[in-house]
Structures are given as C-alpha cells and as structure tokens.
Amino acid sequence: MNMTSRPAGARTRLPVALGLALAAPLAHAAPADEARTLETLVVTAAAPSSPLHWVTDPRLPRQPVPASDGADYLKTVPGFSTVRNGGTNGDPVLRGMFGSRLNILSNDGNLIGACPSRMDNPLSYIAPETFDRLTVIKGPQSVRWGAGASAGTVRFERDTPRFDTPGLRASASALVGARDRNDQVLDLTLGNPTGYVRASGNRSEADDYKDGHGEVVPSKWRKWNGDVAIGWTPDADTLLEVSAGAGDAIARYAGRGMDGAAFERTSYAARFEKRNLPGAWETLQANVYDNEADHVMDNYTLRTPKPASSMPMPMASNVDRRTRGGRISAEWRWQDVQLVAGVDAEDSRHRGRSAMGRDAYRAVPWTKDAQFRRQGVFSELTLGAGTAQRWIGGLRIDRARVRDDRTAVRGMMMDMPNPTAGQERRQWLGSGFLRIERDVAAGLTGYAGLGHSARMPDYWELFSPDRGPAGAANAFAGIRPERTTQLDVGLQYKGPRLQAWVSAYAGQLRDYILFTYHAGGMMGSSSQAGNIDARIAGAEAGAQWQLSRQWTVGGTLAYAWGENTDEHRPLPQMPPLEARLQAGWEGRNWSAGALLRAVTAQHRVAIGQGTVVAQDLGPSAGFATLALNAAYRFSSQLQLSAGVDNLFDRAYSEHLNLAGSADFGFPADPVRINEPGRSLWMKLNYRY
Template sequence: MSNSRNAAKVSSRLSLAIAQALVLALAAPSALAETGPDGGLQIDPVNLDAVIVTALAPVSPLQFEASPKIPRQPVPASDGADYLKTIPGFSAVRNGGTNGDPVLRGMFGSRLNLMTNDGAMPGACPSRMDNPMSYVSPETYDNLVVIKGPQTVLWGPGASAGTVRFERDREYFEEPTVKLAGSLLGGSFGRNDQVIDATYGDRLGYLRFSGNRSDSDDYKDGDGNRVGSAWEKWNTDLAAGWTPDEDTLLEVSAGFGDGESRYATRGMDGSRFKRENFGLRFEKHDLGEYLHHFEATAYHNLADHVMDNYSLREPNPDSSMPMPMASNVERRTAGGRAALEWSASQWELTAGMDYQDSRHRNRSAMGRGAFRSTPWTTDARFENLGVFAEGTWFQGDYTRLIAGARVDRASATDERHVLSGGGHGHGGGHAMPNPTAGMERKETLTAGFVRYERDAADAPLTWYAGLGHTERMPDYWELFSPDMFDGGRGPIDAANAFAGVDTEKTTQLDVGLQYRGASFDAWVSAYAGRINDYIQFHYMHGGMSAVGNVDADIRGAELGIEYRPDDQWKLGGTLAYARGEIRDANRPMPQMTPLEARLTAAWENGSWSAGVLLRAVDGQDRVAPGYGNVVGQDLDASPGFATLALNGGYRFNEKLQLTAGVDNVFDRTYSEHLNLAGNADFGYPADPVRINEPGRTAWVKLNYNW
C-alpha cells in the first residue's frame, strides 16, 4: 500500500468490484428461479429475517445473536468492532478507517471477553493498535453471540461488561453436500472486498475453507479533507472435521492472516497484523440419560504486529520520531476448555474448566527494517486456570432461575529488566532498572451471578432481574503500558503499575422486559453497578501516562421497538444511554458513550427491499479531560450530530442478493466522542482535535449462498 493512490486507480477498482457484482448477478443460473406461465422467469417471494442489518434486538434476556454474513449498514464491517456497533450499547474508540476498539456501556478492554471459536486472541500492541477484534473478519463467521453484563461464567474470567463470541458452525452431513457462500463489495474511497466460504461434507466428515480480502484508501470527511485511514488485510481459515456418527466430532483447524493500516491518530502505522491460529475440538453427544454433551477445545494463537513510521507515511522531522523507526511486538496465547452438560425435565447444568497461557515479547530499532535483526525480549507472561458451573432450574412452564459461579487462579510475571518512561509502553524515555524484574503476581478471582426470569402466562411477555459479581485481573495493558503508577486515592505507594494496580471488582444489577407480539416487539434493559478498584489511566503533559485504582458507579439502559404494520413493512427504533461517576473524585467517569438513538424503516416484498436509518447522537459534556484508558482519553466535550443512511436491494432468488447503500447522505462533517486525537504527521494541530468520520459513502454488495 503506498502513501498516495491516484483517482484513476480508485475509480478503476470501484468499477471492477461493481462490474464483478453485476456480472455474477446476471450470470446466475436460471435453474435457481422458477418459470412463469409466459415462459419468463418468476421470482417467488422469500421471507428472510433481514436484508440489511441496522440494529439488533435481544433473542433472550441480555443475549444478542446475529449472522455476520448478512449485509449491514453503515457500510459492511471490516473488523469485529465495527459489526458490534449494530447492537445497542456498543460503540468503539475510533482510530480511522478500521480496527476501532470496542466499548460496551462505556466499558473497555478486558472488561469485554472477546473470543473467536472459543479461543482468545488478545493482540500485542502496548496501546492496542491490534486489539482482538482487528483480527476478525466478521463475514467469515456464521454466528455472533453477545451476553451483556456479568451474567455468564462459561467463557472465561473478568467479562464485567459482557462476553462476545464469533463462532463457526459445525455440521453432520447425511449425504455428500457442497455449500458455497461468497460476496463482493465495492464502495467509495476505493473500498473493495471479496469473501468466499466453501464446505464439502459427507457422513465421514467435512472440509471447510473461508477467506477474505479487504482494502480501502484514505477516506474524506464531509468537508472534503483527507483522513489517513487506508487499509489492506486478508484472512484464510481451514477446518477438517471427522464425524464417524452424528453424535461425534473431531475437528482440526488453522487460520492465517495479515494486513496493514494507516492511522491519522497515531505516531505510527500498523504495517503488519500477522496472525496464526491453530485449533482442536472434540464433541460427543447423547452420553447418557442425563449427561448429554461433552466438549473439549484447545488452541494456539499468535499475533505478530509491526508498527513503524515509514512504510505507510514518511517520518516527520518535526515530530518526536524524526527518523525511521519500528517496533515489533508478538503475543502467543495458548489454552483450552472442557465442559460437560447435563439436563433433565426441570434443570440444566454445564460445568467444566478452562486454561490460558500467554507470553508477550518485543523488539524495536531505528532505521528501515532494522528491527528484523534485533533480538527479541520477553517482557510479560500470564497464566489463568479456572473452574466454572452454570445451571438453569425450571419452575413450571413460566419461571426460570439461572445461576453460575467460577473461581480462577491467575498469575502475571514481570520479565522486564529495565523500564523506559515517557513512551507509553513503546520505550523512548530514560531507561532505569526495573524494581519488579522477575516478580510474579498471583491472584484468586471469584465470580458469580443469579438471574430470575418470568414469562407471563397470558401474554408474550418476559421479565428478568439478575445480580452478578466478578473480579478481574489487571490485563497486559494496565500492568505494562503505563509509564508510572498513580495510587488514585492518594500518593504513589508502589514501585510501578505491575506492583501497584489492584484487581477490579464489579457488582451489577441487570433488569429488563421483553414483549414479542404478532405485529409489535419491544424490549428494555437497565443496569446499575458499583466498581471497586476501577482501573483508570491518567495522561499528563509530555505524553506520560499513569494508572491507578478508584471507585466508580455506573448505570444506564437500552431499549428497542419494532412495529410491523403489514407483511412488507418494519418500523423500529433503539436508544442507548450510559452514565458513570468516580466516587473518589466526585466527577464523571471518562470515555463514556453519549446518548444514542437509531430510527429505522424497512420495506421488503420478497424480491425488492428498501430501508432508511437515522442515527442521532447527543452531545457529551460529562467528561474528565486527561483521564481514560490505555487507548484514549477524554479530550473535551463533544457536540451532537445526526446522520441519514439509505439502502436498497434486489433478491434474484434464494441464493443471490444484491444490496446497495449510501451512508451519511447529506455529507455531514462530524466526529465520534470516543476518538483519538489527530496526529501532527497528518497536519493536525498540537492541541488535541478529534478526527472526523467519513463523508458521503456509497457502496454496493453482492451476496451468494448456495
């Protein structure tokens, strides 16, 4: 990817993508459609859940599910965080074009348990340039499952904000079967994506291949100003499953990917996002009268990430990094999980254990490519062993009691021999001996929840109330990225963040109501939590960062409605609000998302579809400048904005669908509240300024599913 791309190249690529889509559409086999009385092709109406996803509703209390393969608006997502924003309560710390960092209800980082195929891929950058969702291509997965709040213990420790799982299906085939899915996407600013997903299966097993490529040039904001945001990325994943019978599965899998991305908000770009994933899974069903399922998984994941200031830009002689330099970080994470499921007429129970081991290392050097000859230095090791149990007790036909508990033994080891202040984890400051070199921290973490659910006997209505508690080990970014430790409640009382930052404890009440009628659905969920020893970053002049513990209160709500006046129309809306205070300082919590509303209207007659999305975001004046997380900080108050998006589509048959859309129809100039400041290398001023979002963006996408 070069620093500049001419308009002819952009136009050519967009035209090619659109031409590919139209050719594939027009060349669709006529056998896929029925012949009408006049001998022409007749398209039977197809009633599917959604043509284009604009907002999701819960499928059960606090749980959201979706197929990431369905087209989405705004422009279909290039990473996991982007797709999550279709769920009310989610937002992202914006970097530019891709690889934003997901935020749920104002909570960030390892407060969200982010998983792919039941494995962890934490990323390696000390400032989360390669956060876990940057390695996810949503459309290559079959299912997205989100559970909000500390309301499950099945998928790892922490997860005070929620649990996110991108999953792929595994099937038993009675006869030889070929399945093929794919898509082509072309859009403004040179956006060009291709996806393929192919499976062959029979009674003995299956082979599956999925891959994608996605790239885009820098986008322009509503004022026509270019924002450094170009990216290019690719992924391939393979899986082979052995199914000697319909109750047994043994699967091996492997995945590889890489990419690069420009960041108008950072002093370096990401010139490598290399991933390697290896997995093993065993499943056995119908083991006895009560024991119904056993599952065991193992994984080995590697993130190899390079940041530099010369591959996708030229070094700025007036910046703090005037010469070419690069930093290479790598994180290997291995682990596994085993679980048993029992059930009877009145109860269900899942119990098991999980394990994770992670090692982080780095190297850096001045000069183009010089880092490759620099030896690696390991700076951190992590280990976690947990046991869990979660069950449901059915009390008659309308009442359920769900509860779970887990205990984890977590450890972190500081392998750094020296500390470099002033670099926010990248070095560059004055080196000094590390007082905690070789020190190991061990913590015992507890978590549990109980939730009561009740269905109305005479109406399609469910209400619930759940109380959850979880304790979270400080993660790599909180222990190793800060330049110093700040006690938060008073004077500094530890050698550094590794020794000083305490575990974070969250206790939260979640309540809600769901109504599903023949023509009207509605839902509301509200929460209130108390966080003891909340881990907070403080940024000071000169770029120094400190981390410490404070106590905080959080609360908020999300709601949604959908009205279907007839078989062809759907009208809907969602609203999300989050609020938090630091009790110790009597001030707002930083990095809290503002009030956001989405209004939608969609029409579909089986073949044609059209829709509109109005997104309105309130201004945020509850800010704490200088405070935040490892990625971002509150800059100042932000104004509100509203954007309009339009979409339309045509379904040629059950297998082929063409969709198109225009985002930010009126070419508004606006920025998100959760945003990094623009970097001087891209012409932004020294005073922090948010980067603007894309201006008017058009896209067209062809989906094929056979």
C-alpha cells in the same frame, strides 16, 4: 454463507429489515449448535434473542457500510460503540466499559493483541463474515466463557457442517464502495456423512476517506484471512475437528504516531463434541487452541517521518503475543434442571523488539517482558428450564498469575532498572451471578440478575503505564484487581405485530483501573494508572412495529453513565445518548429502507483521563446522519444490496475518538478525527 443443511425444498426467505432490523427471527433464541439464517437482508441493529443474549448472523450486509473488522460489526448491537482512530481497527466499548472487561472469543479461543497501546486489539484480527454466528452476552451474567467479563462476552462462532449425502456447499460475497473499498469472501465446504473439509477466506481493502468537508483522513487498510477445518463426524452426535488459520494486514491511522505495518495471525485449534450421552448426561465438549499475533508498527511504511515530530527518524517496533489454552465442559439435564460444569486454562506470553532505521528491528533479538497464566473452574445451574419461571445461577473461581520479565523500564530521559524484574503476582478471583426469568404474560418476559466479576489487571494496565499508583514502584506492583457488582433488569415483548424490549443496569466498581495523562497526554511520556471506586448505570431499549404487510418502523435507544466516586467527577470515555430510527418497505423482490442515527452532545467528561488507548479530549457536539438502502432478490441464492451512508455529507466526529496526529497536519491542540462523508456501497451475496 450458512453451512448447515436445509430440508429439501426449503426456501430461504429474505425479506428486508432495513434500519434497526428488530425482526422476528432475531427475537427468538436458536439452539447453540444451529447456524442462524436470518430473514434480515440489511442489518443495522439487532434485538435480544433471550434475556441479555444477542445472537445474529455476521455474514449479512449491514448499514453503515459492511464491517471491515469485529468492532465495526458490533455497533449493530445497541449499547456498543467504538473508540475511533480513522478507518479500521477501532476498539470496542460496551456500555462505556473497555478492554479486557469485554471477553472476546473466536471459535471459543482467545487471540490477544500485542501492541502496548492496543493498535491491534483482538477484534482487529477477526473478519466477521467468515463466521456463522455472533453471540453477545451483556453484563457479568455468565461464567462459562472465561474470567473477567464484567462488561460482557462476545463470541464469534463457526458451526459444524452436517451432510446426509456427499456434496459441496459454497457461499461468496463481493462488495464495492466509496474510497476504492472492495471486499471478497469465499466459503467452501466439501463433505459426506462421515466428515468434511471447510475452507474460508476474505480480503478487504480501502483507501483514505474524505470527511464531510472534503478533507482527506489517513485511514487506508488492506487485510486478508484464511482458515481451513477438517472434521470427522462418524455419527450425528460426534465431532472431532482440527483447524488452522493465518492472516495479515496493513492499516494507516490518522490518530496515532505510528501505523500498522503487519498484523500477522497464526491460529491452530482442535475440538471434540459428543451429544446424547447415557442418562442425564447430554453433552461433552473440549477444545484447545494456539493463537499468535505478530504485529509491526512503524512510522515509514505508510507515512513519511516528520523532522519536527516526536519521532523524526524512521523507527519500528515489533511485538508478539502467543496465547494457548483449552476448555472442557459437560452438560446434564434432569427434566427442568440443567447443569453445566467445566474447567479452562490459558497461558499467554508477550515479547518485543524495536530499533531506529528502516527494518532495523529484524536484526534485534526478541525480549520477553510478561507472562500470564490462569486456571479456572466454573458451573452454571438452571432451575425450571423450559418452564414459565427460570432461575439461572453460576459460580467461577480462577487462579491467575503474572510475571514481570522486564529488566528495564522507561524513565524520563533513558531506560532505568526495573524494580519488579522477575517478580510474580498471584491472585485468587471469584465471580458469580443469579438471575430470574419469568414469562409474566403471553409474549412478555421479565428478568432480573445480580452478577459479580473479579478481574486481574491485563497487560495494558500492568505494563503500559509509565507510573503506577502513588507510593508504588510501578503499575505492576501497585494496580489491584478490579471487582464489579452489577444489577441487570429488563422486559421483552414479542407480539404478532409489535416487538419491544428494554434493559437497564446499575453497577458498583471497586478498584476500577483508570489512566491519567500528564504533560502532553497520549503522545507524551507520562501516563499513570491507578485504582478508584466508581458507579455505572444505563439502559437500552428498542421496538419494531409492523404497520402493514410491507411497511415496518422501529428504533433503538442506548444510554450509558459513569461516576468516579473517589474524585466526584464523571467517569471518562462514556459514549453519549444514541438513538436509531428506521422505516422499511418490502415487496416481493424489491425492498428499501431508511435509517436515521442521532447522537447527543456529551458534556460529562474527565479531560486527561481515560484508558490505555484514549482519553477524554473535552465535550463533543451532537450530530445526526441519514442512510438509505435498497435490495433486490434475484433468487433464494443470489441477492444484491446497496446503500448510501451519511446521505447529506455531514462533517461530524464521534465522542470516543483519538486526536489527529501532527504527522498528517492535525493541529497540536487535540482535534477529534472526522468520520467519512457521503459513502456509497453495493454488495452481491451468493449461496449454493
């Protein structure tokens, strides 16, 4: 689905990279304005493109079965995991860090979910295959893309189509698989040298899956998205584009007391770009966006209320989050000195309504409960750009404001007056980093970077808990901003037959925001948020070795560790050690491969503590699964791929997981939700 033009006669090379896919095209950085037509046909993991930067093409088939949402696709990047709840819309975790510690952008705009327990996290509104490029920056090693990105930044991007002559470009894919999985994606662009119209859309559907024991796990979903962009390109250096999009979905959750009955998305955006400006001034970029998430959760559309449950009668909650913002930045270059500077701003409003009875909420007026505002200024400087040794540094200052518009809060038996009604919190936040990158030998690059990020507590930390720290009126009044200082180091080697990389990090978190659950846990009525100090550390590594022209082997390893230094116990919600090993064979048209994923047991837990979404349920067992895939290239335009996941039909569950809901027959004692059993899939890709 690459919308950029290729030189006449250029041939799209599609060798197989099966398993961990640490292929050479992934190991070289591409300019930010170029789409990445990768050689990999079936993606199972990505390698860094440059220090702490991962760039990949989210339109390519992947294993396990191609992703239904953004969080699912991110699992191909070592260090990422997902808080699972059965089926779709898991919550992304990078190096054990969760929520707004991970800055997520689509077309450089924020679309923030509305559910108080993140049923509709930001990635649940993103269809990966409708984007041209996925970029990941690990750690607090950039200040360009917004505040608070202590764990990292994720950008889903669409490229600018350029036409030398009038024409039409089209790409499409279709997927079928186990549990009635069927997906369709279509991307059409009509254009000429002075402009274009691009329309893209997708639909994804699946039924409940069966685990390795043959037991049905409630997990069905149905989604669609559609986006249209109109661009004006009067010359090769100028772009003015306006775009609009919409989407909706339903999703059943085995691990929640309610399901998602609506995930309505509306998006509007505009952007302007000008390149090759006079003198040292290289580019000017500006964008604005208006995104809204209108989410309905209920206990009757996709399930039947249970009289003995905590919600015996039909009920629904409708929440809405509208986020508006924009960004202006410019780049200058003087020989080997490069400077990026800019400003950005964001305004986000949250409101809700709820009622007992089927669809009774529609007659209830909206009530606003929170307003977030932020303005920021940033700058990044590179010394030695294009040379063997590069110093990169950045500074960012933000002014954040949050207002509590709740008139009442939930008490033990009934709603109580809100002691912080109408109050506003204001905070100056500073972030920055300094990194050195050095080419120490042919093909070998080393780097070390120290970053600091200050993060304002988000909606889920200020408004979702029942209580705040001891002595505070509530979480809004008592939760302090979180500050992270982290060291990142690593090495990358790119040789003719061997490619390898290793990265490690160690961080100190001041005022880390921790959730503690009492008397009933996640389904109970007592959650408390507070600040602690913590330490984190970990590493990721990967390698690929080309044994011969047709055979490759490789693997990745990821480990994360965290310690609550105030209480001298493990930090909760840390993923266990994970390894992936692959072997791939590639012929002229055929290819085949195998992927072994092994995860160790996790015994370092803090039972009853976690995040707004999940808590540690106890130790978890290790597991290993084997997946196979194969592909056939009919032509440079038409490819067929297929695979089988969990070949031996193992019954297993991920450590980061929700407990199964009693509404679906899960026991009262917390039990993790099992993953799908043996699953087959087949995908057809076409590009014109």
